[in-house]
Amino acid sequence: MTAALAETGDRRTAPPAGTPVTPQAPRRRRRTRAFDEVPRWQIYLPLGLYLLFTLVPFYWMLLFALRPAGSTSLVPWPVTFEHFEKVWNERSFGVFFQNSMLVGLATLVTTTVIALSGGYALARFDFRVKNAFMLALLCSQFIPGALMLVPLFEIFRNLRMINSLESVIIAETVFQLPLSIILISGFIKNVPVSLEEAAWVDGCSRLRAFRAVVLPLLRPGLIAVGSFAFVHSWNHFLFALMFLSEQDKQTIPVGLNTLIGADSVDLGALAAGGVIAAVPVVIVFAFIQKWLITGFSAGAVKG
Structure with a gap:
């Protein structure tokens, strides 16, 4: 009797012959039709x-x-183009542009290299203070840079690095590192350890396996981290204002501030300087947009 009931129940619930088993298809069609x-x-x-x-x-x-x-x-x-000629030649924007480019590229390289080594250590090694170190990196993001101006100024003054681009590069790198290390660590965790282990079995050292297997897969993440380090250092005003005093060492944000006078503002020159400051950032994001989206997607979803 049980078998008969089961057989009857199966006949009652079974769909007619030839009907595709897609119970969610009508709902999807209704959603698509509603969107259309x-x-x-x-x-x-x-x-x-x-x-x-x-x-x-x-x-x-x-x-x-x-x-x-x-x-x-x-x-x-x-x-x-008279305003561009004025700010480029008379207001030394050519020198400001060169200084900003030097600071941006140096910050990009140093931040990426240090964050790559630190992120690999956090992703692949276990040590006692790992969680506390990660918490410290996260908490450091809540500290505004203005609170660190006086200590940094004293440190650079004792090191005789005031009025040098190296001081701005070091300060920018230090403030970019916590978030960059966290992002790179997330990217490396998405790379399976089995790929490195296979390279070790083939005779590769850890460093060679990292360069041959892991590093090529981190290209989107490295581009994302490096681009944000460059853009932040390019636009940052506070460190360059505090640590650079001579005009031939100043960057574009400080140079834009010099165009604002006490009694009047040359709007044409200020707008031309703003266009000069915005063009490199627009070009960077136009060329790396695909890599940037891929890098954020890789960091957001753990494989």
Whole structure:
């Protein structure tokens, strides 16, 4: 009797012959149909307003940088580059640009190399104070850089490094390292240890296995960490203002501040300087956008 009931129950619940077993397909079709029925303007209108809100300040900056001095036109015509020539030649923006590029590239290299070694140690080795060290790295992100200006200034003064680009590079690297080490550690954890173990079996040392197996897989993460280190050091104003006093050692953020006078502001020159400061950052993100998204995706999902 039990077998008969089971057989009857099976006949009652079994789908007709030829029916595909996709119970969630109708629900998915309803969701897709509901999304298709949303008017397009409800999607594009908020996106357009957000895009307008984002691009208007950039257009305003380009307008002041490209239109002649004294013009009130809302269209930069006729186009002039007199403001760029003025800030580049008369206001020493060529020197500021070179100093900022040197600080940014040096910070990128030092931060990436040190974070790579520290992140590998946290990802592959176990030691007693590992959790406490990770907690200290996280807590250091809550300390604003302004609180460390006086101690850093005293340290660099005793080391006779005031008014040198090396002091800014060291300060920028120190403040970029905690987050960079945490990110690199997450990227390395996504690389299976079995890949390194296979290289060890083939006769590779730990360093050679790391360079041949792990390092190529970390390219998106390294690009993400390095790009943020470069952009942060390029835009940072406080350290360069405090540690650099001579004009030929200053960076672009400090140079922009010198364009603001006590009684008047040359808006054309200030806008041209802002465009010069923004162009490298835009170029960096335009070229590394694909790697940046891939790196964040690899760091967010643990394999």
